Amino acid sequence: MPSIAENIAQTESRLKPGTRLVAVTKTKPVEMLLEAYNAGSRLFGENKVQEMAAKYEALPKDIEWHMIGHLQTNKVKYMAPFVSLIHSVDSLKLLKEINKEAAKNDRVIPCLLQIFIAREETKFGLSEEEAAEILQSEELQSYKSVIISGLMGMASNTDDETKIRAEFRGLKSLFDSFKQFESDQIKMQELSMGMSGDYPIAVEEGSTLVRVGSAIFGSR
Numbered sequence: 683m684p685s686i687a688e689n690i691a692q693t694e695s696r697l698k699p700g701t702r703l704v705a706v707t708k709t710k711p712v713e714m715l716l717e718a719y720n721a722g723s724r725l726f727g728e729n730k731v732q733e734m735a736a737k738y739e740a741l742p743k744d745i746e747w748h749m750i751g752h753l754q755t756n757k758v759k760y761m762a763p764f765v766s767l768i769h770s771v772d773s774l775k776l777l778k779e780i781n782k783e784a785a786k787n788d789r790v791i792p793c794l795l796q797i798f799i800a801r802e803e804t805k806f807g808l809s810e811e812e813a814a815e816i817l818q819s820e821e822l823q824s825y826k827s828v829i830i831s832g833l834m835g836m837a838s839n840t841d842d843e844t845k846i847r848a849e850f851r852g853l854k855s856l857f858d859s860f861k862q863f864e865s866d867q868i869k870m871q872e873l874s875m876g877m878s879g880d881y882p883i884a885v886e887e888g889s890t891l892v893r894v895g896s897a898i899f900g901s902r
C-alpha cells in the first residue's frame with residue numbers, strides 16, 4: 683500500500699497551478715493527520731465541528747482548517763476562533779450566526795455558498811436562485827464579519843463522466859456569473875469542487891480547491 687505521503691504527491695501531481703488540495707481528514711486519527719502534515723499538507727477538511735476543534739487543539743497551529751460538512755447554527759461558536767474557510771453555507775440564517783461569532787472573535791470568516799448541483803440526489807445545498815437571492819440581500823451587506831469568497835458543490839455519485847463534467851461546468855459558469863454581485867462582502871475567488879472519485883475532472887473544469895479524503899487516507 684502506498685503511504686499517505688505518496689498518495690498526497692500523486693494527488694498533487696494531477697492538480698494545476700491555482701488549484702489547492704484540501705486533505706479531507708474526517709474520521710481519521712491525529713497520527714494520520716500528522717503524517718499528512720509532515721508530507722507538507724497544510725489545508726485540512728473536516729465535516730464535524732467538535733472533531734475539528736479537538737484536532738485543532740492537538741496539531742500544529744499553521745494548519746488551515748476547512749469546514750466542509752453540513753452545519754448547525756449552535757455549533758458555529760466552537761470553530762469561530764480558528765476556522766479558515768467554511769465551504770458549506772446554505773442559508774442566510776447560518777451566515778448571520780457566523781457573522782456574530784466571527785465578530786466576537788475579532789475575525790472576518792471567509793465562507794462559500796454550497797450549491798446543489800447533483801441532479802438526481804438529495805444533497806445539501808442552495809439552488810441557483812436561492813444563492814442569487816442571498817448575494818443580493820441587504821442583510822448580507824450588513825454582515826461585516828463574513829465574506830463570501832466563492833462556491834462549493836458536489837457532483838452526482840456516478841461513473842458517468844459526461845454527467846459529472848456537466849455539473850462541474852454548470853457550477854463554474856454560475857461562479858463566473860456571480861462576479862456581477864461582487865462587493866466588499868462578496869469576492870468570487872474560490873471554487874470548491876472535486877473529491878477522490880472526480881477531482882481530475884473538476885480541475886479541468888476550473889476548480890480552485892479539491893477536497894480529497896479516501897484517495898489519500900484510505901476508505902472510511
Ligand SMILES: *Cc1c(COP(=O)(O)O)cnc(C)c1O
Binds near residue numbers: 877879894
Ligand atoms: C467526505 C467529503 C469529501 C471527501 O470525500 P472522498 O470521496 O473521501 O474524497 C469531500 N467533500 C465533502 C463535502 C465531504 O463530506
